[in-house]
Amino acid sequence: MKSRSNTLKLLVIVVLIVLTCAYLLPIYVMITNSLKTLPEIQQRTYLAFPQQAQLKNYTDALFGSRDFLIPMAKPIVNSSIITGVVTLLACFFGGLGGYYLSRVKTTFTRVIFVLVGIALYLPYQAVIIPLTTITAKTGLINSHFGLILCYLIINMPLASVLMGTFFLSFPHELEESAEVDGASKIQIFFRIVVPVSLPAYASVAIIIFTQVWNEFFIALTLITPKTQTVQVAMAMTQGSTISPYNLQMAASLLTVGVPLLCFLFLGRYFIRGVLAGALKG
């Protein structure tokens, strides 16, 4: 019995070491090398600490320099606008739709639910050509609204299902007693359900935010220089072999900064959102 618990301990320790190496190495290399000078990078001592932290790399990555031709500042602003608007609208409309789907059980809501279920993880490749045509024809492609519209179309099903999953586990008694008092569903939703569901909204917002911020395929296809998102700019940095690794790593960290901070500080909401996506609210 004793020896068995020792083998378990050994196994756990081995697994821990392997996981720690596998998951810390990339982020460690990213952070340390983003702070090095170019000659230090060329020495190829990738695991060493930087001799002196080069914070200038970050201003170079943000505003561009001779070695770094794609300043990230404007793409970051673009992505913030697009992601912020989509997150707000998707949560608001998704909350409404998800609530209805979780409370009213008719054939009609079943049909909508199936349509939402199929749309939930729709491959973007199957709709990209019409989306390009729509945004080009209406001229939306030249402003942030083009991408905002596309992301809203694509993320509404996910936002509805996530919100609905949370509402399903929300106790019905309070709503029922309000209904007896003659309140309409709309009043009940905004006065009773929404105020106590703010944590759920936070979880869904984080999930949608991360998803839209990190989206690449549509952003790449509907690209115009004016509305370039941070992922597309990052991809161009990576694609051009001239940008040195230290600046590439600084740009990478700027790109993942916002979602990564969300994850580190709001991890609980993040995990709940992920689980709601697996239909386990």
Add this chain to the structure above:
Amino acid sequence: MIGIKALRRQKTKRLRDSVLEFLVFTLPLVVFLVILYGTLAWNFYVSTANWVSTAPDYTFTGLKWYQYLFHQNRFWVDVQNNLKWLILGVLPTVVAAIFLAYLLELAPFPGIESYVRTLILYPVAMSFVVTGTIWSWLYQPEKGVFNTILASLGVQSPFTYTNDPATATYWLVLIFVWQYLGFAVIIIQSSFRTAELQEMVEAANVEGASKPRILFSVIIPNIRSGILVLVSLLLINSLKVFDIVWIVTRGGPGIATDVLATNMIVTAYDQRLASAGAAIGVIIFLIAFILVIPYTIYALRRWFD
């Protein structure tokens, strides 16, 4: 008489209210769904048209572009690569996740769970563009991090990673598994944590069943729904894979790592064969549709029962 009229008035009022409610709650969702399915249908229509330049051309050509694709060598390379992604992106991830989640349940040290969770879940917040960027540097044969570390340990690395056409796809799939492992672990963990399952494990423990035995004959059969959801999500995400391939290899060397999604964008936007690109889109959608059927049925039951 008056009573009946009042009753009727009340009825129409109730009807009006429920119609109003219906519109307020579901109109935005329904509108966006209509647009989404509209674009899907439109895309199907484009795939049967003859759009081969910048200007749209909706002349009906039947299944011409599907035949075009089926005669293309590249298409079949893509299908093979997508199959590799579907199998290798999902199976090892699920097995590793079950193993890890069980190990965390048994873990003899306190605090280990939150440490491991944070450690392996942070990539979920990162984009494939960034993970692709960092991993393509890790992978670089000459100046890359892995081979540099191996060389400093005195090992002449035999790996050229994504530069070797024969194994390049496997190295790409590894990035995917790395990124999704944490996600998989928390889904499996949450299906461990039901009261019924905990009781069953307790009972098996009292009877003196060994730990691996408990895992295989008690836990795994009882977390089938969790596994179903996880497998579906991973299947869809590995089918949709585009970013990793585009960033790290762009489908190369040659077309060794090309997948349907990258072929689609090259065909539709570089070669300007919009109809052929749309046809690839339809094919990807049909595969995805088949893959999500079990998930949708499960979700529907869970939601409405």
